[in-house]
Amino acid sequence: MITIDNKPIKLQIWDTAGQESFRSITRSYYRGAAGALLVYDITRRETFNHLANWLEDARQHANANMTIMLIGNKCDLAHRRAVSTEEGEQFAKEHGLIFMEASAKTAQNVEEAFISTASMIYQKIQEGVFDVSNESYGIKVGYGGVSGAAGGAGRDASTSQSGGCCG
Known part of the structure; x- marks a missing residue:
């Protein structure tokens, strides 16, 4: 549960762990x-190299208006970095994604x-991009306000659009 514009927002989150064996699911x-x-893992270039495939999957199977954030994880291991922040930023820019680096270990930017x-x-809901009466968008309006599958709302979206980490 998070609060945005004084409204309680429930996020439903599914972690697929990026494993090839779960790709169809x-x-x-x-x-x-x-x-x-x-x-992706900033210390393992192969995870960055697979982003285009995962992004293609997401875009092919999701609503065209789905918001996608690119996260470079493990920024607490900068000394083992294999993918630069600039590379992550560039990939995000080229594909219209929000970008930030984070560390699940230290909770930085999580x-x-x-x-x-x-x-x-x-x-997007406020702008009418999503029709909240159509649950196929993954958004449900409940008693407390808007809530939905991997959706909802937060603070000012511009505050973290290009966040760095651990520095």
């Missing part, structure tokens, strides 16, 4: 999602990633 999650976090993504979804 992962595709079904995209269908009802308003947002997605695409995560909450911010979810709030920023949810804020973008909330903004």
Whole structure:
């Protein structure tokens, strides 16, 4: 649960762990999602190299208006970095994604990633991009306000759109 514009927002989050063996199941999650976090390990270039495939899957199976954030994880291990921040930023820019680096270990930018993504979804709801009466967008209006599958809202979306980490 998070709060945006004084409204309680419930995020429903599914972690697919990016494993190839779950790829067909992962595709079904995209269908009802308003947002997605695409995560790679900054210390393992092969995870970055696979981003284009995962992004293609998301775009092919999800709503065209789905908000996607690219996260470079493990920024606490900068001394083992194999993918530069600039490379992550460039990939995000080329593909219209929100970008930030984070560390699941230290919690750096973890909450911010979810709030920023949810804020973008909330903004799209406010702008009428998503029809909240159509649950296929992954958004449900409940008693407390807007809530949904991997969707909802957050603080000011511009605050974390290009966040660095650990520095």
